[in-house]
Amino acid sequence: xxxxxxxxxxxxxxxxxxxxxxxxxxxxxxxxxxxxxxxxxxxxxxxxxxxxxxxxxxxxxxxxxxxxxxxxxxxxxxxxxxxxxxxxxxxxxxxxxxxxxxxxxxxxxxxxxxxxxxxxxxxxxxxxxxxxxxxxxxxxxxxxxxxxxxxxxxxxxxxxxxxxxxxxxxxxxxxxxxxxxxxxxxxxxxxxxxxxxxxxxxxxxxxxxxxxxxxxxxxxxxxxxxxxxxxxxxxxxxxxxxxxxxxxxxxxxxxxxxxxxxxxxxxxxxxxxxxxxxxxxxxxxxxxxxxxxxxxxxxxxxxxxxxxxxxxxxxxxxxxxxxxxxxxxxxxxxxxxxxxxxxxxxxxxxxxxxxxxxxxxxxxxxxxxxxxxxx
Amino acid sequence: xxxxxxxxxxxxxxxxxxxxxxxxxxxxxxxxxxxxxxxxxxxxxxxxxxxxxxxxxxxxxxxxxxxxxxxxxxxxxxxxxxxxxxxxxxxxxxxxxxxxxxxxxxxxxxxxxxxxxxxxxxxxxxxxxxxxxxxxxxxxxxxxxxxxxxxxxxxxxxxxxxxxxxxxxxxxxxxxxxxxxxxxxxxxxxxxxxxxxxxxxxxxxxxxxxxxxxxxxxxxxxxxxxxxxxxxxxxxxxxxxxxxxxxxxxxxxxxxxxxxxxxxxx
Ligand SMILES: Cc1ncc(C[n+]2csc(CCOP(=O)(O)OP(=O)(O)O)c2C)c(N)n1
Numbered sequence: 001x002x003x004x005x006x007x008x009x010x011x012x013x014x015x016x017x018x019x020x021x022x023x024x025x026x027x028x029x030x031x032x033x034x035x036x037x038x039x040x041x042x043x044x045x046x047x048x049x050x051x052x053x054x055x056x057x058x059x060x061x062x063x064x065x066x067x068x069x070x071x072x073x074x075x076x077x078x079x080x081x082x083x084x085x086x087x088x089x090x091x092x093x094x095x096x097x098x099x100x101x102x103x104x105x106x107x108x109x110x111x112x113x114x115x116x117x118x119x120x121x122x123x124x125x126x127x128x129x130x131x132x133x134x135x136x137x138x139x140x141x142x143x144x145x146x147x148x149x150x151x152x153x154x155x156x157x158x159x160x161x162x163x164x165x166x167x168x169x170x171x172x173x174x175x176x177x178x179x180x181x182x183x184x185x186x187x188x189x190x191x192x193x194x195x196x197x198x199x200x201x202x203x204x205x206x207x208x209x210x211x212x213x214x215x216x217x218x219x220x221x222x223x224x225x226x227x228x229x230x231x232x233x234x235x236x237x238x239x240x241x242x243x244x245x246x247x248x249x250x251x252x253x254x255x256x257x258x259x260x261x262x263x264x265x266x267x268x269x270x271x272x273x274x275x276x277x278x279x280x281x282x283x284x285x286x287x288x289x290x291x292x293x294x295x296x297x298x299x300x301x302x303x304x305x306x307x308x309x310x311x312x313x314x315x316x317x318x319x320x321x322x323x324x325x326x327x328x329x330x331x332x333x334x335x336x337x338x339x340x341x342x343x344x345x346x347x348x349x350x351x352x353x354x355x356x357x358x359x360x361x362x363x364x365x366x367x368x369x370x371x372x373x374x375x
Numbered sequence: 376x377x378x379x380x381x382x383x384x385x386x387x388x389x390x391x392x393x394x395x396x397x398x399x400x401x402x403x404x405x406x407x408x409x410x411x412x413x414x415x416x417x418x419x420x421x422x423x424x425x426x427x428x429x430x431x432x433x434x435x436x437x438x439x440x441x442x443x444x445x446x447x448x449x450x451x452x453x454x455x456x457x458x459x460x461x462x463x464x465x466x467x468x469x470x471x472x473x474x475x476x477x478x479x480x481x482x483x484x485x486x487x488x489x490x491x492x493x494x495x496x497x498x499x500x501x502x503x504x505x506x507x508x509x510x511x512x513x514x515x516x517x518x519x520x521x522x523x524x525x526x527x528x529x530x531x532x533x534x535x536x537x538x539x540x541x542x543x544x545x546x547x548x549x550x551x552x553x554x555x556x557x558x559x560x561x562x563x564x565x566x567x568x569x570x571x572x573x574x575x576x577x578x579x580x581x582x583x584x585x586x587x588x589x590x591x592x593x594x595x596x597x598x599x600x601x602x603x604x605x606x607x608x609x610x611x612x613x614x615x616x617x618x619x620x621x622x623x624x625x626x627x628x629x630x631x632x633x634x635x636x637x638x639x640x641x
Binding site for chain 2: 022024026027045046048050052054055056058060062063064065066069070071076088089092124217218219220221223224225226227228233235236240354
């Protein structure tokens with residue numbers, strides 16, 4: 001049994017967080033993400049959780065890391081300018097392997113940009129916004145239903161992999177209202193706690209799973225957490241061999257799990273000569289355009305990365321040799337990945353940066369142009 | 376005697392990084408002694424710090440310890456305390472850490488009156504980065520980035536704390552170690568945001584540039600210029616030590632707990 005409800009993307013994201021077991025939210029208001037904070041402010045105290053409005057986004061990111069270290073599933077939400085401010089402590093959470101979820105409802109930038117207009121301007125910032133080599137997971141919903149489902153997944157990934165997860169939404173899905181089916185129960189993953197005594201606990205063990213067990217502060221396992229490069233015992237080190245071991249594990253910790261982390265959708269690909277690769281809000285327009293093109297007899301298919309980081313390159317590699325069209329609400333960000341995987345000559349771009357959604361017509365137009373060229 | 380407090384140290388993390396003559400070691404001992412005096416459960420104590428020489432302290436201590444980013448210790452600590460109020464949370468910061476890059480978090484932690492015990496180690500300088508001026512470098516004193524003397528006026532961090540809403544403020548020095556221990560105990564016992572400013576010496580990056588020949592000279596300066604609050608007024612280079620202010624106000628996590636309770640009733 002599930003209940004159908006009419007909901008906004010941001011609301012679905014908040015509901016997904018609650019279903020996943022969120023207990024702590026810290027944030028700073030910013031359009032178009034604020035609804036998430038407002039819902040959390042209302043609901044968290046009702047379920048024994050905590051909401052706090054911090055003095056800025058730097059503090060918000062810090063506070064959710066602190067809360068997560070005490071065992072609480074923790075969430076923050078923001079948009080472009082705030083996402084920039086969160087980067088340093090996002091890096092801290094990655095380095096210290098503290099699970100948390102960071103929602104970025106993207107708006108048009110740079111700087112204050114177009115605060116209420118949609119964009120996909122932070123794709124590369126989500127990947128490389130914080131300094132240093134690091135793994136990251138970023139999920140990109142293109143419907144309200146997915147805002148709900150992927151937020152649950154984001155928490156599950158965060159807990160399982162001791163890894164901050166970015167929900168990279170855009171204003172289109174964040175403010176869209178549509179029907180969602182809320183399941184009665186969802187699969188919820190909890191972080192792995194140590195199974196050994198405090199004396200035997202190695203907080204940053206380089207074990208085979210690549211993911212060390214995590215003790216909560218206050219549970220009797222006293223250990224050190226630092227953003228300095230550290231050894232297995234958590235203490236800072238300057239020894240190259242220890243540093244290398246830590247960084248090797250950290251930067252590759254997601255590798256054994258990629259097939260579960262890299263989510264994507266494939267439609268009408270078998271005979272497709274041209275594949276439209278789209279994600280987030282514009283994927284809706286893209287799919288409509290693909291169907292319209294099919295009804296005109298054009299062999300067009302649709303590939304949608306749902307996990308954009310780590311980019312599902314093997315899935316896309318299967319189609320190397322075909323033509324690609326990549327519509328994005330930015331001046332060309334994820335397209336670089338697609339070019340890297342299938343070759344630059346195979347890829348056409350379609351970019352819109354005026355703060356308006358790319359329309360199905362626009363994409364259909366380009367499909368026709370490219371297809372005449374192909375034939 | 377170190378053996379009395381050895382149980383609170385991670386001996387495997389030693390030797391420490393501090394220079395000979397640095398004040399942070401004696402301050403560390405005072406903090407640990409106050410925790411011992413308070414008989415706090417080691418498993419329940421969290422020590423959070425920012426970045427700087429002072430902030431390296433938690434790494435040497437056997438508690439739940441969190442060495443965060445520059446200036447952000449109080450924001451991390453706020454998340455810890457708000458999420459799990461039963462934990463005893465101490466926050467260690469340098470003067471630059473607390474008052475420059477962390478100034479915003481400092482005034483808001485004070486405004487919320489959240490039950491954290493904040494210890495600012497004021498060595499008048501950016502120690503870790505080699506002696507640049509901080510917002511707490513005294514006027515006219517020299518630093519690598521104020522080679523002609525500091526043009527700016529320093530913060531009186533306890534005035535800032537009080538104005539922003541903190542409910543306890545005290546000051547001691549590395550020299551006045553017993554007083555410091557007592558003040559940290561009292562700060563912990565205050566149910567709200569408590570600040571203990573500790574005047575410390577950085578012989579390498581501050582002393583050398585400011586006519587202090589030895590670390591001992593700096594300790595003598597602390598001894599000679601500290602005046603006990605209520606006994607004498609602090610003038611010129613003198614500064615007050617002791618309990619500088621104390622008041623009562625609702626504490627953040629307590630208020631949040633009441634909110635949850637109230638909502639249950641509705
Ligand atoms: C965001 C950021 N900016 C700058 C630095 C470099 N930095 C490290 S410690 C420090 C200042 C330390 O001075 P203080 O806070 O007074 O502590 P002390 O070292 O004197 O104990 C600075 C500027 C940094 N680590 N992070």
